[in-house]
Amino acid sequence: MNHDFYPDGYLADILRETKTIALVGASPKPERPSHRVMAFLLRKGYRVIPVNPGQAGRTILDQPVVARLADIAAPIDMVDVFRAPAALPGLVDEILALSRLPKAIWGQLSVRDDEAAAKAEAAGIKVVMDRCPAIEYPRLIG
Template sequence: MNHDSYPDYYIADILRSTKVIALVGASPNPERPSYRVMAFLLRKGYRVIPVNPGQAGKEILGQTVVARLADIAEPVDMVDVFRAADALPSVVDEVLALSPLPKVIWGQLSVRHDEAAAKAEAAGVKVVMDRCPAIEYPRLVA
């Protein structure tokens, strides 16, 4: 996949087929982008599971926080990553250890790591980077 530009149908299909999202780097701070995007996704009907080791066991927007992806007790369709780009390889490794595999890893704005993306795609996981579902959803789905 060319990660410099995505066809609209590729993004729209992901957003329409996704039901459960693990949000890595979720913050309880309403001023943080991860909080605002999580609130947006919840309003659009997605099930969102916040992932943040420092907040594990607490709630963000009424959803119980887990420490890591492996702690999620149900299959997820998409892993939305609010971490620095250099953290993406370790997130991809966590994702690839899940069973079943999520269909998509989504790197938020400025989250891009081409080698990590290639590894995920080689395992059959779609990758979107440097995009925000809260921007793409109104543009392509709503």
């Protein structure tokens, strides 16, 4: 897929089909973008599981934090990535090692690695990079 442009339908389908989101890089600090996006997604009715090894065992926005994706018992529909772009290849490897693959990986603004995306897509996972669901949701769904 060309990750310079996403058809609106592609993004909207991911947002509509997603019920459970693992938010990698979740922060307990309200001023952080990951915290604000997590709050937005929760308000829109998504189940959001914060992933942050430094916060594991605590809660963020009343949601229990896990250290890594493999610690999540429930099926994940989407992995929302708030990490540096250099972390994406390793994160894709972690995702591909899960017993049940998510339907989508969503890299936040500035999070892009085309080789990592190609690897995930080869496994049947939809990939969005350098976009924010908290921006796309109001634009596409309302």
